[in-house]
Structure formats: structure tokens, C-alpha cells
Amino acid sequence: MEYLRVLLPRVTRMQAAIVVAATVPVVLAGGGVLAALLFLMAAGGTVTPAPTQPIAFDHSVHAGQAGIACEFCHRGVDTQAAATIPSVEQCMFCHAAVAADKPQIQLLQAHWETNTPINWTRVHRVPDHVRFVHAPHVQAGLECSTCHGDIASMTEVRQVRSLAMGDCQDCHRESAAPLDCATCHK
Amino acid sequence: MSNAAHESAARAAAVGALGQTIPTDAEVPPSDGTRWGMVIDLDRCTGCQACVVACQAENNIALNEEQRVLERRAKTWIRIERYWEGEFPNAKARFIPVLCQHCGNAPCETVCPVWATYHNPEGLNVQVYNRCIGTRFCANGCPYSVRYFNFWNPEWPESLNNQLNPDVTVRSKGIIEKCTFCVQRINRAQVDAKTDGREVADGEVQPACVQSCPTTALTFGDFNDEGSTVSRLAESERRYTLLENFGTDPGVVYLKKVDPHAEAPEGGHGHAPAEDRA
Numbered sequence: 001m002e003y004l005r006v007l008l009p010r011v012t013r014m015q016a017a018i019v020v021a022a023t024v025p026v027v028l029a030g031g032g033v034l035a036a037l038l039f040l041m042a043a044g045g046t047v048t049p050a051p052t053q054p055i056a057f058d059h060s061v062h063a064g065q066a067g068i069a070c071e072f073c074h075r076g077v078d079t080q081a082a083a084t085i086p087s088v089e090q091c092m093f094c095h096a097a098v099a100a101d102k103p104q105i106q107l108l109q110a111h112w113e114t115n116t117p118i119n120w121t122r123v124h125r126v127p128d129h130v131r132f133v134h135a136p137h138v139q140a141g142l143e144c145s146t147c148h149g150d151i152a153s154m155t156e157v158r159q160v161r162s163l164a165m166g167d168c169q170d171c172h173r174e175s176a177a178p179l180d181c182a183t184c185h186k
Numbered sequence: 187m188s189n190a191a192h193e194s195a196a197r198a199a200a201v202g203a204l205g206q207t208i209p210t211d212a213e214v215p216p217s218d219g220t221r222w223g224m225v226i227d228l229d230r231c232t233g234c235q236a237c238v239v240a241c242q243a244e245n246n247i248a249l250n251e252e253q254r255v256l257e258r259r260a261k262t263w264i265r266i267e268r269y270w271e272g273e274f275p276n277a278k279a280r281f282i283p284v285l286c287q288h289c290g291n292a293p294c295e296t297v298c299p300v301w302a303t304y305h306n307p308e309g310l311n312v313q314v315y316n317r318c319i320g321t322r323f324c325a326n327g328c329p330y331s332v333r334y335f336n337f338w339n340p341e342w343p344e345s346l347n348n349q350l351n352p353d354v355t356v357r358s359k360g361i362i363e364k365c366t367f368c369v370q371r372i373n374r375a376q377v378d379a380k381t382d383g384r385e386v387a388d389g390e391v392q393p394a395c396v397q398s399c400p401t402t403a404l405t406f407g408d409f410n411d412e413g414s415t416v417s418r419l420a421e422s423e424r425r426y427t428l429l430e431n432f433g434t435d436p437g438v439v440y441l442k443k444v445d446p447h448a449e450a451p452e453g454g455h456g457h458a459p460a461e462d463r464a
Contacts, residue, residue, distance in 0.1 A: 127316070129315055131353065131370065133373075133377055135377060135381055136380060136381075180306045180307060181304065182310060182369050185314050186354060186355055186370055186373075
């Protein structure tokens with residue numbers, strides 16, 4: 001089971017046991033694809049595949065190569081609950097001129113010209129009964145990468161932490177943040 | 187079993203089941219000593235039901251259709267109880283808004299087998315919806331009948347979908363819900379205060395019922411802050427709490443109705459002084 005813990009440091013012992021128990025017979029039966037699926041399910045969303053986005057926005061170009069700060073585009077992150085996804089207008093501040101000839105940017109410009117929003121596929125979502133507010137976390141000095149991973153090197157953004165209750169609690173406990181249920185449960 | 191023994195036994199069980207420890211009280215960061223509470227001045231309450239409507243809208247409470255009311259399964263986190271005093275033609279209507287009393291010594295908390303309801307360090311009686319398994323022990327234990335069970339999944343007409351408050355969970359079938367003192371507003375005020383690097387000011391947090399009351403009969407604040415409006419109001423000689431003899435230590439204080447036509451009690455005066463508000 002140790003190999004699982006190396007692959008996925010956040011997999012609990014119980015999850016690992018389930019994975020092993022579920023995968024071994026399936027693998028023996030030759031169902032490699034099924035085993036992979038079971039593996040993903042049992043891992044509790046720890047390895048989430050990146051969803052396909054309407055425009056192939058590349059974080060590694062913006063946050064990585066260009067070195068743009070996260071909060072330059074995600075402007076709500078240090079003042080409000082939602083970090084917010086930038087509007088088309090905000091993208092166009094730069095892309096009216098920058099790389100305007102590239103096909104993906106032309107998709108963006110089409111949105112701008114037709115005055116329609118981009119329907120991004122949401123990557124991170126906590127359940128409805130959870131109140132998560134970005135502002136206090138950022139103000140406490142947490143790096144975005146603590147929860148979101150190394151976005152600056154991601155071509156397609158995917159969720160890297162489970163963001164399940166235990167995941168939040170581990171960090172809250174270590175940093176003496178509130179552990180009262182009402183802090184997060186609404 | 188004593189409370190402490192019960193708690194430690196429950197913790198031991200939790201450790202065994204989940205393979206992880208639940209923090210003891212000593213590990214929980216100390217609170218700032220807030221005790222949220224409400225003062226309801228019955229002399230100001232006109233029974234207009236504005237608080238009921240505001241609460242319904244703020245907290246995504248399902249619609250109470252006629253059939254639900256007849257079945258006594260209507261949900262109103264705050265309700266106006268009406269009493270008649272005297273005989274016709276001298277009958278007088280008396281109103282008492284009743285909401286969760288957020289008891290310091292709550293009968294509902296000790297009976298929950300899954301700790302879905304508990305007392306938080308700020309004096310709130312919290313209901314954790316996704317932990318609730320719907321035993322309804324708490325509703326049976328509550329002497330104020332302010333806990334409501336979801337017998338159905340809530341439904342709203344299509345046109346009302348966008349009026350749901352995103353800060354409040356929509357409760358599903360099979361769980362208990364109740365007044366939260368609009369904990370979402372408390373949390374928001376606390377985050378705002380922290381952002382600005384200050385304390386939450388007195389009167390900054392207003393639950394929907396308090397905000398909507400046209401006669402300011404309802405006041406919300408911190409009882410542990412001696413300078414707060416609620417602390418000052420609660421010192422009134424008209425003060426009482428509901429079912430005081432049960433020893434539940436409610437976080438809601440009522441101020442007795444002043445009746446100008448009442449005969450003066452012996453050795454006293456019939457008119458309560460209007461000293462309470464500046």
C-alpha cells in the first residue's frame with residue numbers, strides 16, 4: 001500500500017485499503033480501465049482530471065512565464081468570499097493588443113464583440129453547506145498554491161487537494177485557526 | 187453519567203471510529219468571549235409579522251402552504267404567539283415572538299446522538315445540517331418548540347429560485363432546522379471587522395428579524411459586552427425569560443408588556459418606567 005501513499009500523499013489508510021481491495025481482483029481480470037476508475041473514485045477526488053474549458057486558457061503562460069500575480073486577475077481574493085473569475089473586459093485590457101492574432105485569443109475577442117460571457121467550467125467547488133471565504137485565508141498569509149497547487153506550472157487547471165472537511169481541519173488545527181463548526185458550516 | 191464523563195466517552199468512541207482525534211476543549215482556540223443574544227421588548231411588539239417574513243426570506247425557509255399549516259408541519263424559525271387577555275369587549279391581544287432561545291444550558295444539545303447540534307463558544311446553539319440524521323430528539327427536547335423537521339424537500343415556484351440566499355443552505359428532507367441568529371450575518375460582520383483590523387461594533391450584526399422590525403422591538407448584540415445595547419436593555423426591571431423555571435439559561439431576554447390600564451399592584455406602580463431607551 002505504500003506505493004499509493006507515495007503517489008497520493010493525502011490518501012488515507014482506509015481509502016488506500018479500499019483501492020487495493022477493489023483494484024487487485026479487477027486488474028487480475030484484465031479490467032485495467034475499470035481499476036483506474038475505481039482508483040479515482042476511492043481516492044475521494046484527490047486526483048481530479050482537469051475539465052475542458054471553452055477557451056484553452058494557459059495559467060503557465062500568465063502566472064508562470066509572464067509572472068502576473070494571481071490577484072491581478074482574481075481581484076476579489078483578498079477582500080471577499082469569491083476570488084472571482086475575471087470578466088471578458090478584464091481579459092481584453094491586455095488582449096486587445098497582446099497576441100491578438102492567436103486563434104484562442106480570437107475566441108476571446110469574439111466574446112468581446114458579441115458581448116457574451118465565457119462559460120468557464122468550474123474547477124474548485126465546496127459543497128453547498130460550506131461557507132468558504134477567500135479573504136481571511138489570504139489575509140492570514142496563505143499562498144494561493146497552498147490549496148490550489150502550483151498553478152503557475154499548470155497548462156490546464158485541475159484540483160490538487162481533496163478540499164474535504166478533514167483537509168481543511170488539518171490546516172486549521174496546525175495554524176490555530178477556528179475549529180468551530182459554525183465557522184465553515186452554514 | 188455526568189456531562190463530562192459522557193463527553194469523554196463520546197470522544198473515545200469518535201477516536202475509535204474515525205481513527206483520528208477530536209480536539210479537546212483545551213485545544214480549541216479561545217473565543218473572544220462573545221455571547222450573542224437578543225432582547226425582545228414586548229411593549230413595542232405589535233404582532234405585525236414583519237420579522238417572520240424577513241426570516242423566511244433570509245433563511246431559505248420553505249413555503250408554508252395551507253395544508254402544511256393544518257398538519258402542524260409549517261416552519262417558521264420565528265413565530266408570533268398571540269394570547270388574549272381579558273373577556274370581550276375588553277379583550278386585549280398580546281404578542282410574543284418566539285424563536286430559538288439559544289439556551290446556555292440547552293436541552294436539545296445533550297440529546298443529539300451525532301453532535302449535529304452543539305453550543306459554540308459565542309453562545310450560539312448551532313445546527314450542523316449535514317451532520318443531522320433526523321432523530322428529532324432535539325425537537326422533542328426543546329421546551330420552546332422552535333426546532334422544525336423537514337418532512338419534505340423544500341420547493342419554490344420557478345420564479346422564486348433566484349431569491350434564495352446563497353449564504354444559507356437549502357435544507358433537504360429528513361433533517362432538523364431552526365433559528366441560527368442569522369449566523370451568516372455574524373460571520374460576515376466578523377470577516378469584515380477582521381479585514382478592517384477592528385472589533386465587531388455593537389449593532390453591526392443584525393439578524394433579519396431585528397433589521398425588519400418596524401418598532402425596533404428586537405435588539406441583537408453581545409451580552410458579555412457591558413456597554414452593548416442588549417446588556418443595557420436586559421437590566422430593565424421588566425426583564426424575564428421564557429420558561430425560566432426550566433433553567434435553560436436562554437440567550438433571548440423578554441421585556442414585559444407595559445399595560446397602562448392595569449391596576450397598580452399593591453405597593454407598586456402600574457406603569458413600568460420608560461427608562462430603557464435613550
